[in-house]
Amino acid sequence: MKHSHLYIILAIFLLTTACSPKKGPYAVTNKVYSEQADAFAQTLLQTEPVVLTDSLGRKLASEWVGTVNFNLRKPNYVVIHYTAQDSAAQTLKTFTIAKTQVSAHYVIGGDGRIYHMLNDYLRAWHGGSGKWGNGTDVNSSSIGIELDNNGRSPFSDAQINSLIILLAHLKKTYNIPTANFIGHQDLAPTRKVDPGKYFPWKKLAEKGFGYWSNDVLELAPEGFDVATALRLIGYDTSNLNAAISAFKNHFIQADSSPVLSQLDLNVLYNVYQKY
Incomplete structure (x- = not known):
């Protein structure tokens, strides 16, 4: 069947991007998420060849020949933030309002509860115009994790324990190098200070997430x-x-x-x- 391999991959993609809760306070935003994911899936199915012209305006010959050797892009960095807000609920609201133009893949509450807000293969808007090494679009290569913390108090044990378990999963799943676990301030030193002086970087390094x-x-x-x-x-x-x-x-x-x-x-x- 035409596109059979791609349809299988997209079917898996849509299953993983669809949010499981269909009811509750985020039913509307979950529906919007599914619709946007479906739109991206349709974009991936497009098979029109690139159209190019030379300096004289003549169209270059081109055709579509689909390769069978491909997969989804994967993240190579993890960027850790604090929310600078008063509660996880406030952050969830912020990340489900279009006008804020900000998001993350995960939010971890002070009680250790993990809110998975975006499929890991999709691009969240958490790093802004930050730069790390030669990378000038960190959002395209990273997973963003927001910790419910106002920046003025230590992180809870439950929160850090959940973070460490999540980081272990991400590191193993995507083969993320030890050096590539960084903070928001690391990539945006002139604009940001999170995750701040209370964040236990040494403890994370002892677990293999970053160096110390x-x-x-x-x-x-x-x-x-x-x-x-x-x-x-x-x-x-x-x-x-x-x-x-x-x-x-x-x-x-x-x-x-x-x-x-x-x-x-x-x-x-x-x-x-x-x-």
Whole structure:
């Protein structure tokens, strides 16, 4: 049957993107989600060849020949945020209103409950114009996870436990490298501060989600190039002070000033060698 392979993949895709709850407070938004997913599926079924013209306006010969070797794109990064709102319910509302233009794949409540809001293969709007390494469209390569936290208090044990279990699932499912678990401030150092100074990056690193400095630190060499080290880790150093503050919020968490003490330099030297 024509397109049989593609129809099978799309059928699986639609089954996984369809939200299971059909009733309740989000019945309307779940319906909109299913409709939008179906529209994307129809786009994938289009088999019209690309139409191109040369400098004289002459149409180039082209035809569609479908390959049998393909699959869905997969995420390669996980970006962790805090919601900066007062409750998970408030965040769910924010992410189900079109005018906010913001979303995430997962929201984790303070009680540890996980809200799966978008299929992992689809592109959420959580990273904005952030940059990490050479990637200037982080949304297209990442999964966004929002933690219900206002930024002024520690995260609950239940919340972090659920996060660690979810991260283990994502890492295994998509073969996400250890280095590719980052925070919102890491990729947007001039605009964001989340997940903030209370986030337990060391605990996550011990579980294999991101790196952390060793207990015994080697002294950073004389003339150690801070900007190069930060850039090799992934930071956008076009604003060096912001990049330093973001690094300190993630890997040191004692203060977020753009001034590096000797200990800070040692930590940076140790961390960058892991990348």
